[in-house]
Amino acid sequence: xxxxxxxxxxxRALSELGAPRAMLEQALHEAGFPIVAIPAGATxxxxxxxVDASEAEVVFxxxxxxxxxxxxxxxxxxDRILAPLPGGTMNRVCARLGLAGDPVLAARGxxxxxxxxxxxxxxxxxxxxxxxxxxxxxxxMRFRERQRGGGRRGWLPLVRAVLRALFxxxxxxxxxRLGPGRRARGHAAVITTPAPSSKAGLALxxxxxxxxxxxxxQAWRWFRGRLAEDPDIAAREGEHLAVHGIAxxxxxxxxxxxRICSSPIRFRLxxxxxxxxxPQEAG
Numbered sequence: 001x002x003x004x005x006x007x008x009x010x011x012r013a014l015s016e017l018g019a020p021r022a023m024l025e026q027a028l029h030e031a032g033f034p035i036v037a038i039p040a041g042a043t044x045x046x047x048x049x050x051v052d053a054s055e056a057e058v059v060f061x062x063x064x065x066x067x068x069x070x071x072x073x074x075x076x077x078x079d080r081i082l083a084p085l086p087g088g089t090m091n092r093v094c095a096r097l098g099l100a101g102d103p104v105l106a107a108r109g110x111x112x113x114x115x116x117x118x119x120x121x122x123x124x125x126x127x128x129x130x131x132x133x134x135x136x137x138x139x140x141m142r143f144r145e146r147q148r149g150g151g152r153r154g155w156l157p158l159v160r161a162v163l164r165a166l167f168x169x170x171x172x173x174x175x176x177r178l179g180p181g182r183r184a185r186g187h188a189a190v191i192t193t194p195a196p197s198s199k200a201g202l203a204l205x206x207x208x209x210x211x212x213x214x215x216x217x218q219a220w221r222w223f224r225g226r227l228a229e230d231p232d233i234a235a236r237e238g239e240h241l242a243v244h245g246i247a248x249x250x251x252x253x254x255x256x257x258x259r260i261c262s263s264p265i266r267f268r269l270x271x272x273x274x275x276x277x278x279p280q281e282a283g
Contacts, residue, residue, distance in 0.1 A: 001112040003033040004056035006047045008063030011087035013103060027107035058277055062103055064088020065130055065255040072274055073127040081115050083277040092130045096196055099279055111280040117272030121193045124261045128254040134243050135174050135188035138251045138258050175244040176206050184234035189243045190227055191267050202269050204241050206234040239269040
C-alpha cells in the first residue's frame with residue numbers, strides 16, 4: 001500500500017521531536033509502507049497538493065485532532081484511506097482507535113491491511129470526528145489558539161480569562177429540542193460522536209450551570225469526558241440534532257478548531273463514511 005505522510009510539525013507532541021518527518025517516515029517504511037516523497041518544511045496545503053498528485057492509497061496524517069479533522073474532510077468521498085497519527089495535546093481521535101500516544105510508536109503499530117469504516121459527523125455541513133462545542137466555552141478555546149506557542153507566558157492570560165468566565169453571569173442563549181413539546185435552554189452545548197463500532201447516535205449535552213462552582217465542576221467533567229453525568233445537564237441522543245441561538249450567528253468548535261456558523265446549527269451523523277486503516281498493534 002503506497003502511502004503519503006502529511007504532518008503538522010507545529011503540533012505539540014511533534015514539535016518536541018528533533019526531526020518528526022524523518023522519524024515517522026522511517027517508522028512507516030519499517031512497517032511496510034512505500035512513502036511518497038514530500039519536501040521537508042512544506043505547508044499543509046503544499047503537502048496535500050503532493051498527495052493529490054500522487055498514487056498514494058493511504059494518507060497518514062500526524063497532528064492534533066484539528067489536523068485529523070482537516071484530513072478527514074479532504075479524504076471523504078475519495079478512494080484514499082486515512083491513517084491517523086497522534087501529535088497534539090488531547091489526541092482523542094487516536095485514543096479512540098487504540099493508538100499509542102507516542103507518534104512514532106503509533107506509526108510502528110500500523111501494517112498494510114484491512115480498513116474500518118468510521119462514523120463522522122457534520123455541523124451545517126462541516127466535518128468533525130470527535131466533538132463539537134457550541135456557545136460560551138468556544139471563546140476560551142479561541143483565546144487559547146491565539147496564545148499557543150507562548151510557553152508559560154501564554155498560559156497566564158488564559159488563566160485570567162478562565163477566572164473571568166467563571167464569575168461573569170452567562171446568558172442562556174442556546175436552545176435545544178429534547179422531545180415533543182420539550183425544549184431546554186443553556187449556555188453551552190457539547191455534541192460527541194459515538195465510539196467506533198457503537199450503535200449509539202450523536203450525544204448532545206446542554207450545560208445549564210448555576211453559579212461559578214457548577215461551571216467549574218462541569219468544565220472538569222467535560223475535560224474527563226463525563227459531562228453527561230452532571231446534574232445540571234440536559235441530554236439527548238440522535239442521528240440528527242439542532243442547536244438554536246438567540247443571535248443569528250453562533251461560535252462553535254470542531255475538534256478544537258473554532259469558527260462562526262449561522263443559527264441554527266444542524267448536526268448529522270454519517271455512518272461509516274470514512275475509511276480508516278486499522279492499527280494492527282496498539283503501541
